[in-house]
Amino acid sequence: MRSVGRDQAVFALVDCNNFYASCEKLFRPDLRNTPVVVLSNNDGCVVARSKEAKALGIKMGVPVHHIKTEIRRYGIQVFSSNYTLYGDMSRRVMTTLEAMAPRVDVYSIDEAFLDLTGIDRVVSFEDFGREVRNTVHQNVGLPVCVGIAPTRTLAKLANYAAKKYPATGGVVDLTDPARQRRLMARVPVEEVWGVGRKLSARLQAMGIVTALQLADTHLATLRKQFSVVLERTARELNGVPCVPWEDVPAPKKQIMCSRSFGQPLQKLSDLEEAVAHFATRATEKLRGGQQYAGELMVFIRTNAFKATAPQYSRSGSVKLIQPTQDSRVIVQQALNLLRPMYREGFDYAKAGVMLGEMVEEAGVQEDLFQAAAGQAPDNGRSERLMAVMD
Secondary structure, eight states, rough: OOOOOOTTOEEEEETTTHHHHHHHHHHOGTTTSEEEEEEESEEEEEEEOHHEEEHHTOOOOGGGGGHHHHHHTOOOEEEOHHHHHHHHHHHHHHHHHTTTOOOOOETTTTTTEEEOTGGTTTSHHHHHHHHHHHHHHOOOOOOOEEESSSSHHHHHHHHHHHOOOOTTTTTEOOOHHHHHHHHTTSSSSSSSOOHHHHHHHHHTTTTOOOOHHHHHHHHHHHHHHHHHHHHHHHHHHTOOOOOOOOGGOOOOOOOEEEEEEEEEOOOHHHHHHHHHHHHHHHHHEEEEEEEEEOOOOOOEEEOOTOSOOOOOOEEEEEEEEEOOOOHHHHHHHHHHHHHOOOOOOEEEEEEEEEEEEEEEEEGGOOOOOOOOTTTOHHHHHHHHHHHOOO
């Protein structure tokens, strides 16, 4: 039974499965069923996990030195990040998708929205989704899941279901309203696109714990108590497209600023100057993309290729109480992370700052009840000052 009109928009979200880990496995067929993790730029934290590693309970972002026992016990294979490889594999995937759909919006390195409007006149949505999966696997060698729905937010949910439930075969067609409601009743509200950790806590406090409950909440209530962004999300959950193609951004998931030093640094004051500079540059990039960061990571390390020299490497991270784009907050928090990591007697060859848990400017929610020294400046004054700095 048709659930969408002839000219009604239909979107597919194609998302690579465990992208970084899948890229590494592609060139190591002997690791097909082996747990694999990929580490951050400084080899400090886990940034990607294969399905086997996830099954072992390895958490995203965990410092690698915390899972040394599991690595030995389960034979987990550990890889350093290879962003050149990942970028090349991403281009291959996107080129394949662009040959299959009239319009493609690349949303991130491992996912893209496809315009499927009217395609069901010649092939069913589910069959087309399976064709996408098979073609990407044949051309590139990577596994993908496909979620299909009349809005992007529902397509995201469909993709979530395609990954979570193996019986779907990696493809979920969510164009039927009855099926949409059945799935939303099973999906936690925090899995809805654009609903972050803090926002989901506020929704749950109101008794909104599933995607369906969010969809059924009065729109005026959402707009008044939260924002027009959440109201738009609820509309999309009800099958009303609210994001035109040209409005879909490709937001960064992380911003990294780092470099190797021309001469090794030994003094804490020199490292502080370098880290403060990296933090400032990262925050400038953040504001340039009209984004806010909810997490900050700092790393320092010696030259691993200088085997005769004493070796030292440390990283630390902090979740910010409220997402920010204020250079003062980011710099202060970066220095707070750096100082306990520093050890005398080492030649430091590299340092860096990474911002994560990015949210769009319009999606930042004010928090009237949580504040911390150095993390919660007055937003109005902060934005005006940052505008002057930029």
